[in-house]
Amino acid sequence: MTRSLFSRPSVWLIALLLLTLWLDSVLQHPRLQQNNDLQQEVDYIIENLEGIQVNHELEQNRFFSADKLTHYSTEDITQLEHVRFTSIEPDKPLLRVTSDRAELTKDGDDIFLTENVFIIRGGDLDKDKVTMLTDFLHLIPDTDIAKTDRPVTVIRMNSVLNAVGLFMNNQTGEILMQSRVKAHDERTPRSSR
Template structure:
């Protein structure tokens, strides 16, 4: 029995080494806290009272975005804005000013505005148009604004109420999607 013990020592040491290696690997890989499991859930930056300007020299488009606060999350490329203001100008199209209580930017492509959304569209030499809604989806690269929520459009002595709207600012076309009500007061 004593002669067999030295033959089994290397096997026991190899098994212990394998178990120790497995334990070290598992303890290194497993997060220990909830925050460690999701390290990118915290914002990578927060900016207060900022303004950013974007200029496209080929199309002549200018965009100015400002907000009271901006919080960016790198894990899903989402940016949250408090009290955002967006101004877009482009030669040959009406200037557009947009404001809201909140906004989400997803991947620097689409802007989703929520709460007290107001759009002021001004074409030089024409009447100003104001649009009010609770939600607005802006696609800045295509100069398109749309919503599936109730919207009120005011221009001079005209009031239009509808549910759903799509505005192509380049083509200067507005599509009202449903429940359209139109009131036009004559000027005396």
């Protein structure tokens, strides 16, 4: 009669011990797997966030909100989900930006918006209102620059522009489409009399 080196209860005890150690290590060190395969430690998470940045000298107001903010201490990067930005300045059109996701670098010098990015320049009743749609946008808040190298659609009144790549300067109102630009006018045809 041969006898096993390990008894059944000791095998279960070892398995339970290994499971406990694994769970402890996972719960003690929350980590996020990034697209670039770097793992970063979560510093803090804030949900249902709203904020205001006011520059009294320039009479500039910037509002932002997000459903969730996650800060990573290793790279000093902040990620936001369901983001809404609004910029109000005298003598400049209202600027509203929304996206599903955003990533802010240290000090907010660069903001990278991804997934369902909408930019609305001008008020809802403004005849010069411009709406832009893309899946990626790089914002540089201090210079009022927005740019992308991805497909973008720009809608103004009845005109629709499609292009790949965009550069927008909110200070000057300049919008440059970079390549594969196509435009059409969606005005309804006039009825003949």
